[in-house]
Amino acid sequence: AKELKCSSQGGGCKATCNELHAPVPCAAAFRGWEACILNLPTDQWMCDEFAGEPTPKPAACPKERKAVEECIQSPPAPPQK
Numbered sequence: 001a002k003e004l005k006c007s008s009q010g011g012g013c014k015a016t017c018n019e020l021h022a023p024v025p026c027a028a029a030f031r032g033w034e035a036c037i038l039n040l041p042t043d044q045w046m047c048d049e050f051a052g053e054p055t056p057k058p059a060a061c062p063k064e065r066k067a068v069e070e071c072i073q074s075p076p077a078p079p080q081k
Contacts, residue, residue, distance in 0.1 A: 003042050007052035026071035033068050036061035 001008045024030070037056045048055040 001047075001054050004045055004047050004054055006047035006054050008047075008054070025075040026068060029064075029067040029071040033061060033064040036064040 037060065040056060040060055044057050044060045045054045046057050047053070
């Protein structure tokens with residue numbers, strides 16, 4: 001956020017990461033997305049105009065982004081007991 005000069009008040013990035021770690025049907029896809037974005041160089045990030053938080057550019061991590069989008073559109077069924 002500092003390098004990009006985002007207007008963030010702080011805390012948003014941590015909250016978003018915590019949400020990614022919550023147990024959800026698409027947790028594996030989210031972990032893949034997180035692993036990819038954590039390794040992105042600064043030039044692959046931008047400031048979100050609404051929240052003022054750093055966010056990956058739309059073209060960053062295309063395979064991982066697609067996996068998350070597909071999972072959200074059609075999440076796996078919960079395990080049968």
